[in-house]
Amino acid sequence: MSSQNPKAAVFAGFAEVAKALGHVHRLEILELLAQGERNVEALAERAGLSVANASQHLRLMRRAGLLASRRDGKHILYGLSDPAVLDLVAALHRVGERNLAEVREVMGGYFHERDALEPVSRKELARRLKDGLVTVLDVRPEDEFAAGHLPQAINIPLRELARQLRGLPKSREVVAYCRGAYCVLAFEAVALLRKHGFNVRRLEEGYPEWKAAGLPVTLGENVA
Numbered sequence: 001m002s003s004q005n006p007k008a009a010v011f012a013g014f015a016e017v018a019k020a021l022g023h024v025h026r027l028e029i030l031e032l033l034a035q036g037e038r039n040v041e042a043l044a045e046r047a048g049l050s051v052a053n054a055s056q057h058l059r060l061m062r063r064a065g066l067l068a069s070r071r072d073g074k075h076i077l078y079g080l081s082d083p084a085v086l087d088l089v090a091a092l093h094r095v096g097e098r099n100l101a102e103v104r105e106v107m108g109g110y111f112h113e114r115d116a117l118e119p120v121s122r123k124e125l126a127r128r129l130k131d132g133l134v135t136v137l138d139v140r141p142e143d144e145f146a147a148g149h150l151p152q153a154i155n156i157p158l159r160e161l162a163r164q165l166r167g168l169p170k171s172r173e174v175v176a177y178c179r180g181a182y183c184v185l186a187f188e189a190v191a192l193l194r195k196h197g198f199n200v201r202r203l204e205e206g207y208p209e210w211k212a213a214g215l216p217v218t219l220g221e222n223v224a
Contacts, residue, residue, distance in 0.1 A: 020064035021092065025049060026057050030080070030089055031179050033067065034208035035140065036147030037077040046141075083212050090209075093181060111182070114191040119204035120175050122213055125150075128175075135169060137176045137200075139189045140207070148217045150177065150210060158185045165196055177203035177210075 020026065028047050032038065038046075044054035058078055061067045068081040080086070096103045120128075128134040129152060136153040138145050145155040156164050158178075168174060174193060178185035186202045193200040203210075211217050 016064045020061045020066055029057055033080055035144040037079040039075040039077055086208055086212050114187040115202050119202045121204050135174045137174050139176055139185045140178050148219055151216050151218050158189055174198055174200040175203055177206050180206035
């Protein structure tokens with residue numbers, strides 16, 4: 001660090017963090033890693049990237065301190081370096097939604113068209129879970145559900161939902177969730193379920209935010 005301008009050196013470090021966030025694929029990778037650790041091959045497949053491209057994004061974010069890695073046998077597993085990374089991404093979301101016309105247009109179109117109702121807060125859902133008043137539906141892929149999910153959640157991936165509607169009771173409200181506040185899986189699930197007469201709302205955020213808030217989570221396969 002320069003003794004003449006330490007503030008500039010610190011700001012340069014902050015700028016590296018900001019630079020590491022500045023790509024759509026990196027933001028998507030962060031969303032995926034917030035669900036649990038993954039190796040580069042799994043990330044590349046889920047994000048629709050080549051392994052080489054995914055590796056490049058991972059290296060850049062690791063150098064910027066956003067990611068940590070560890071060896072597991074023959075694989076290197078990547079994960080978020082700190083829960084504060086989620087806070088950083090959430091702040092980016094808030095600023096973009098408030099101040100970018102393009103983001104507001106998408107929010108008012110795609111997202112609000114599928115779910116204009118007020119979502120369920122974490123606090124409200126925790127209370128309703130305790131009272132047994134709600135069916136919690138996790139529409140993420142099976143491997144993400146197995147890595148961690150909300151207590152009592154039923155896992156029906158979105159691609160299977162239309163074929164498994166009979167497995168959901170219509171006698172009480174369904175709360176659907178997925179990877180985060182802008183994850184389209186939950187929005188699509190809500191639209192589909194409402195079309196078939198279900199009383200359904202969406203959790204305001206997703207599994208990573210629930211876990212980061214210190215609320216209970218469950219590990220393992222779907223037993224429903």
